[in-house]
Amino acid sequence: MSKARYNRVLLKLSGEALAGGQGFGIEPEAIGQFAKEIADVAATGLQLALVIGGGNIFRGMAASAKGMDRAQGDYMGMLATVMNALAVQDALEKNGCDTRVMTALSMADVAEPYIRRRALRHMDKGRVVICAAGTGNPYFTTDSAAALRALELKCDAIFKATKVDGVYDKDPAKFDDAVKYDTVSYMETLEKRLGVMDSTAISMARDNDLPIIVFNLYEEGNIRKAANGEPIGTTVQGGD
Numbered sequence: 001m002s003k004a005r006y007n008r009v010l011l012k013l014s015g016e017a018l019a020g021g022q023g024f025g026i027e028p029e030a031i032g033q034f035a036k037e038i039a040d041v042a043a044t045g046l047q048l049a050l051v052i053g054g055g056n057i058f059r060g061m062a063a064s065a066k067g068m069d070r071a072q073g074d075y076m077g078m079l080a081t082v083m084n085a086l087a088v089q090d091a092l093e094k095n096g097c098d099t100r101v102m103t104a105l106s107m108a109d110v111a112e113p114y115i116r117r118r119a120l121r122h123m124d125k126g127r128v129v130i131c132a133a134g135t136g137n138p139y140f141t142t143d144s145a146a147a148l149r150a151l152e153l154k155c156d157a158i159f160k161a162t163k164v165d166g167v168y169d170k171d172p173a174k175f176d177d178a179v180k181y182d183t184v185s186y187m188e189t190l191e192k193r194l195g196v197m198d199s200t201a202i203s204m205a206r207d208n209d210l211p212i213i214v215f216n217l218y219e220e221g222n223i224r225k226a227a228n229g230e231p232i233g234t235t236v237q238g239g240d
């Protein structure tokens with residue numbers, strides 16, 4: 001396999017990627033589908049940090065819409081990401097990939113606490129770092145956690161692996177004439193609310209010139225292609 005174009009990348013996986021067809025919870029088979037590819041890419045020498053979502057199990061905002069305290073719900077959402085992180089760790093290790101789960105909320109019996117310099121050291125040693133519990137703060141999302149970790153871990157890009165094959169000018173599931181962007185600026189993404197990541201994440205990426213590559217997780221070979229710098233999906237970068 002050819003050498004990756006990037007040295008270090010942050011891969012954001014939404015909770016729904018772990019749910020498979022059932023749309024809820026954790027489906028080990030679904031994780032197995034992309035775990036091999038992540039392990040293969042890591043084996044080429046690409047340093048990888050993963051941020052895992054939790055929406056397949058719990059979202060604080062949805063719970064607060066039904067009357068729960070928002071912060072309370074958000075902590076539950078962060079705990080959900082830890083379960084997902086452990087499931088992804090299991091799948092990666094089954095593919096021979098060395099990993100460490102690091103959590104933003106301390107739970108030392110389950111995983112290491114997130115310490116930036118330790119995360120960097122793990123990656124230097126070829127371990128995939130799986131960042132769990134988001135930012136550790138309510139009112140944030142794992143998209144924001146992805147931007148934060150990508151910046152502090154000096155990643156070259158965020159890979160946002162989703163169920164669509166890039167960013168469209170309107171929802172391709174609803175409009176036949178939706179047009180996909182090859183590249184789009186941060187500002188246009190924000191102004192047109194293109195739904196790539198939440199606005200906090202996009203703003204952080206914009207302020208720090210961090211490219212976001214959006215691509216379809218379910219198309220085999222896409223993680224490898226993105227790592228090699230092949231033109232897939234949509235790249236969010238540049239502008240004013």
Ligand code: UDP
Nearest residue numbers: 015053054055060074077134135140141142
């Ligand atoms: N969450 C939070 N702070 C964070 C990250 C996540 O409070 O820094 C909570 C929030 O309730 C969120 C849930 O965890 O809804 C799951 O994360 P997210 O919705 O980002 O998961 P995804 O959509 O990627 O599956």
